[in-house]
Amino acid sequence: MPLLRITHQRGAFTAAQKAQLAEQLTAAILVAEVGADTPAGRAVAYVLFDEVDPKSEWFVGGKPDLDPPKGGRFLFDVVYPFGAASQLDKTALHARINAIVAQTLDVDGTFPQRGGDWVLIHEVPDGNWGASGQTIGIREINQVAGGTPERADYFEPLLAAQKRGYQAHGYPEQASRP
Template identity: 35%
Template structure:
């Protein structure tokens, strides 16, 4: 039951671009949680666009008016921690970047800083943050729910292997909790 928030300057996306980006992000995030992705699971993966007025947007501490042409994007993906491991986090980062390239195209530009290569260069302005909610902290229907219940809500009965992986991660996370 992930949710995704895309924060950006007001007017940076058209309604059509929002629709395309929302569809891609919802599917790609859910694909890291479940296999296969179903219509039921997609209906539980909302995407919110948070537009920031340029007067309230200060990239690098400078007003947006001094940063014209450098749109910054923050994509926050909030997920149940047990569904993720490092390879799934890496895959999610990759697919978010590809979603933006699909939307805006590849202009052939690149930025190289040390061993880091970013292409197209505008992806340097894309920041994706995966917020993992520990077991015992996710709720729905006015109560705490955990992996098996989340799996039931999402319809994961078709993807038992993925759900078993999440159960194993959940047990490890619970064992590591202080309380």
């Protein structure tokens, strides 16, 4: 159930480029979250485009961004449940998003040329994600999205370690899910 919110400068993308980006980025965020691009995962993967005016709503160094690089600037906010992606998965996602944008816009995607395009991965702590009126976490999301079984090899020990940490520091039992 990944969510990708792309904040971009007005006019950065054509409708065709948005469609291409949505298609390719959906695959990228699903692979990073559950290890596979599946039809079940696509049914719950969101890509949202938030367009802002660089003259009045996007500031760099305290001033309106009147001289952006070719294609403008971008902020990619990726939202995953805690435990969804290892650091290797996150690093691969950073590179994949950059490559997709560079190819779509026909720009040099290397750093520092695109150093103003940020990819931020936000992990929602277990117990804070809800759907259909119930609290869900990475276990449920991996199952619903058709994630790979190998993904559990990463998140199960991570969740168990988090629970042990809560217990060792005296958190109430209600602070961690079973």
